[in-house]
Amino acid sequence: MNKIVIIDDHQLFLYGLKLTLENENNVVTTFDNPIKALAEIKNIQPDLILMDLYMPEMNGLSMIEALTEADIASPVVILSACEDYLDVHYALQKGAMGFIPKSYAPTDMLNALQTVFTGDIFVPENVLLEIESIASLEEQNKKTFHLSERQIQILQLIYAGKKNREIADELCISKDTVKFHQKGLYTALEVSGSSSRLKAVEKALSIGLLKV
CATH class of the missing domain: 3.40.50.2300 (Response regulator)
Structure with missing residues (x-):
């Protein structure tokens, strides 16, 4: 039972x-x-x-x-x-x-x-x-854009609407480390400017790294 x-x-x-x-x-x-x-x-x-x-x-x-x-x-x-x-x-x-x-x-x-x-x-x-x-497509996209697991985690948290301090707390890392990984993430996804967070999410959605 x-x-x-x-x-x-x-x-x-x-x-x-x-x-x-x-x-x-x-x-x-x-x-x-x-x-x-x-x-x-x-x-x-x-x-x-x-x-x-x-x-x-x-x-x-x-x-x-x-x-x-x-x-x-x-x-x-x-x-x-x-x-x-x-x-x-x-x-x-x-x-x-x-x-x-x-x-x-x-x-x-x-x-x-x-x-x-x-x-x-x-x-x-x-x-x-x-x-x-x-899973194979996801892995291919990660390799294509050279994204680390940590960058993927941060991308997912950005998509969830988390601020940098919240991301740092959730991943048990410093705010500066979050910014460091974000910089690499934006470079890999080829986005820049004041709306980099939004552009990164939009691009990730378009290539299947994130889901609506």
Whole structure:
């Protein structure tokens, strides 16, 4: 018997999935609001968290980050109708243990969950091929523009709207070090001027280094 939390803003889906999992002798708690779920999950201490990627109050990527910050170590599996596999790629990078399409039959979903319960990551083979292609393109862009991992991190934080002091605090580096990496980032992306931050983000979006 496993304790499972489901987070999804569609009530009908929540109800059906809850019944399916309870029929397999699991204890299931459902939330239609990720913020409410975040406040209560630590007390539940689930063996697994199933959640959608796209929810009004907080998207799945932000939810994974929030769970990590809250020191909640329960494995997360994305259960979504999402066909933007770049989002799935990012979810896995942030620590998700798998992706299950909502189109899966109940038996296939249960088998996929069993894979995760044994400690392995589950991703359908066709989705895995897409993700590998995305990762390859990302790596190619990094090499083309000679960007370091630190520069990519700073670029992502700039895109998130963080100021230099906030970036420095998040990465545990000095503000001067942030500026040093920014200079190299802007040079690599061939942007300059007072709007370098905006230009860098726009260029990164256009070449696939960042996602809208």
